[in-house]
Amino acid sequence: MRLDIITLFPELLESPFSASIVKRAIESKLVEIYFHNPRNFSHNKFKQVDDYQYGGGPGMVMMIEPIAKCIKKLQSERNYDEVIYLTPDGETLKQSIANKLSNKTNLILLCGHYKGVDQRIRDHFITQEISIGDFVLSGGELAAAVLCDSIVRLLPGVLGDESSALTDSFQDGVLAPPIYTRPAKYDDMNVPEILLSGNTAKIEEWREEKSIELTKKLRPDLLQD
Numbered sequence: 001m002r003l004d005i006i007t008l009f010p011e012l013l014e015s016p017f018s019a020s021i022v023k024r025a026i027e028s029k030l031v032e033i034y035f036h037n038p039r040n041f042s043h044n045k046f047k048q049v050d051d052y053q054y055g056g057g058p059g060m061v062m063m064i065e066p067i068a069k070c071i072k073k074l075q076s077e078r079n080y081d082e083v084i085y086l087t088p089d090g091e092t093l094k095q096s097i098a099n100k101l102s103n104k105t106n107l108i109l110l111c112g113h114y115k116g117v118d119q120r121i122r123d124h125f126i127t128q129e130i131s132i133g134d135f136v137l138s139g140g141e142l143a144a145a146v147l148c149d150s151i152v153r154l155l156p157g158v159l160g161d162e163s164s165a166l167t168d169s170f171q172d173g174v175l176a177p178p179i180y181t182r183p184a185k186y187d188d189m190n191v192p193e194i195l196l197s198g199n200t201a202k203i204e205e206w207r208e209e210k211s212i213e214l215t216k217k218l219r220p221d222l223l224q225d
């Protein structure tokens with residue numbers, strides 16, 4: 001998979017990609033991630049990338065030209081499955097979206113900053129708009145980091161134990177069951193007996209029960225879908 005991220009602030013994305021699973025995925029060549037700065041596509045001698053909004057009002061708007069040029073250049077080099085804009089008014093990110101995107105080959109992610117991007121970019125270049133929740137961040141970069149992480153960990157070969165992503169919360173529409181590791185007893189806190197029994201069928205049954213119980217308690221909305 002190849003991810004091309006258009007951002008004015010690549011440094012905001014460097015650290016999330018420099019550790020743990022995403023770092024390993026990059027090193028193993030399971031994913032390639034590139035940053036593109038719209039500033040390098042500005043024809044303006046001051047490398048201007050934002051301007052006041054028509055009609056008046058506070059806040060700067062990212063200009064159409066640098067972003068359009070950047071997207072067109074990338075699209076002239078290869079085909080992209082989606083051109084995604086990270087924005088609080090997009091579709092809320094869910095595991096099902098990450099699952100779908102993890103099957104794609106080439107994605108462009110556009111991070112807005114300031115008030116956002118000129119609407120014509122959204123109307124003519126963007127194929128999908130994603131939000132990571134009902135709150136407003138200073139820009140799309142942290143949202144892009146979240147989206148990339150949720151996709152990259154699903155790529156075949158990225159997680160050590162291949163089945164590990166399948167047992168995550170949300171993967172089958174419910175929350176994951178509680179997990180424990182050694183020691184079996186710490187002060188007076190014990191690991192549930194069943195998990196020490198070696199009876200895999202019973203353990204599976206217990207985990208399913210706990211998943212449903214937790215989901216009913218914490219996220220009953222998931223069971224309604």
Ligand code: ADE
Pocket residue numbers: 086087088112130131132133134135136137138139140143
């Ligand atoms: N940009 C600013 N806020 C955002 C959010 N909640 N999700 C995605 N992109 C954003």
